[in-house]
Amino acid sequence: MSGELSTLADARNALLPLGKPVVITSAPDPAGDEVIVVQLIASTARSSYGLQDRTSKLLQVSCYAASRTAAMLLxxxxxxxxxxxxxxxxxxxxxxxxxGEIVEYRR
Structure with a gap:
C-alpha cells in the first residue's frame, strides 16, 4: 500500500508546478475550468499491456478543460x-x- 501511495504522491507532486488543480480520485471537484485527476488503476502487471514486472504501478491521469484543445494542451x-x-x-x-484526455502511465 505504501508503494501505491508513493506513486500517487510522486505524480501529484510532479504535476503541481503546472499551476492547475491536481486531485486524487474521490476528492471533491475544484473550482475552475481546468483540472488534472490522478488515479491508481492497478498495482500488478496486466498481460494486456505486455508488462512482466509484477511491481509495476499503473496510473491514469485525466486532464479536463473547457475545450478539447485546452485539455490536449494541458x-x-x-x-x-x-x-x-x-x-x-x-x-x-x-x-x-x-x-478531456485520459492517459495511462506505468512506473
Whole structure:
C-alpha cells in the first residue's frame, strides 16, 4: 500500500508546478475550468499491456478543460512533467465527455 501511495504522491507532486488543480480520485471537484485527476488503476502487471514486472504501478491521469484543445494542451504539459519524473506513457484516449484526455502511465 505504501508503494501505491508513493506513486500517487510522486505524480501529484510532479504535476503541481503546472499551476492547475491536481486531485486524487474521490476528492471533491475544484473550482475552475481546468483540472488534472490522478488515479491508481492497478498495482500488478496486466498481460494486456505486455508488462512482466509484477511491481509495476499503473496510473491514469485525466486532464479536463473547457475545450478539447485546452485539455490536449494541458495533457501535453502533464505528460512532459510525468515523463521527467520517471513515468512511462502506455496509452492515451479522449475522455467520454469530449472535454478531456485520459492517459495511462506505468512506473
Amino acid at each position: 495533457e501535453e504539459q502533464a505528460r512532459a512533467v510525468l515523463i521527467a519524473a520517471g513515468f512511462h506513457l502506455i496509452q492515451q484516449f479522449p475522455a467520454p465527455d469530449g472535454f
